[in-house]
Amino acid sequence: AVLADLPGPKVRAGQFPDGGVLLVEGSMLDLVPAAGEIAAASSDDHVVTVDYPTLLDDLHPGDRVVLGDGAITLEAVERRDRSIAVRVRTGGRVQGRPGVHLPSERLRLTAPTDEDLVLARRMADAGADFLAVSFIRAAEDLRAVRAAIEPHTTRLVAKIETMHAVADLAAIVDEADAVMVARGDLGIEYPLEEVPHLQKKIIRFCVEAGVPVITATQMMESMIVSPAPTRAEVSDVANAVFDGTDALMLSAETAVGADPAEVVRTMVRVAGR
DSSP: OOEEEOOOOOOBBOBOOTTOEEEOTTOEEEEEEOOSOGGGOBOOSSEEEESOTTHHHHOOTTOEEEETTTTEEEEEEEEOSSOEEEEEEEOEEEOSSOBEEOOGGGOOOOSSOHHHHHHHHHHHHHTOSEEEETTOOSHHHHHHHHHHHTTOOOEEEEEEOSHHHHHTHHHHHHHOSEEEEEHHHHHHHSOGGGHHHHHHHHHHHHHHHTOOEEEESSTTGGGGTOSSOOHHHHHHHHHHHHHTOSEEEOOHHHHTOSOHHHHHHHHHHHHHO
16 A cells, blocks of 8 residues: 655754754754745754744743754743744754744644645545545544545545644544554654653554554664664564554655665564564
8 A cells, every 4th residue: 555644734944054053952042933935044053943933922931842853952941022042951963954843732833734635635646545644633634634635535544743633532533544653743742751651542542443553753763774673672663563553654764774675674573473
């Protein structure tokens, strides 16, 4: 089967210089809403532009902001006339145009986006078997995609990656053809120690409802560069299977990994035991 992944709403930072910059723990910098085209904006270790126009209204002192996959965290300190001053809580190197994760309860973005609906129709027309709907908050989001792709009956995968989705889990599972435990964004929305409990809760709920469930994100992350997974990764994959997950999804391991085929062979061995 072919699964097409709809991007959903995505807030990104302006382009960092080639090679990236190092954000040092404890240092201060400014977040600035991008004026005009974000592609023309730039970021550095003093100012980070963000393609979110209402940033100054929606980000409050004490809020946590996450860059990229969660390795770098910032804390909002003070609102200024044209920026938000933030302190680097967890530093690291940042490059390209990383995603910017803002508090979802005040985020004025909805899913599916208008672009998602256009892409959903195109993918359904092209014959995709499944559409993964990103950043959904409620069952109504899935119904909007179904309406957009009519008369196609392409099956919909609800990606559970927000607090809103967890809160509306029963209705979403009832509406979805399959569910994905999107651990990456769940680990940003929630404290990391909550993710294993949420994974088990979502898998158990889907198993009881008879709805297929996929477990995703960093299943064998070390194999992006390594010829073999860590023992912890093997245990993680096996435990997802023991919990009753119907499918396991590889991401960067096969998208940009050194040996994608070997990752798949290893996953088959581990999951098949």
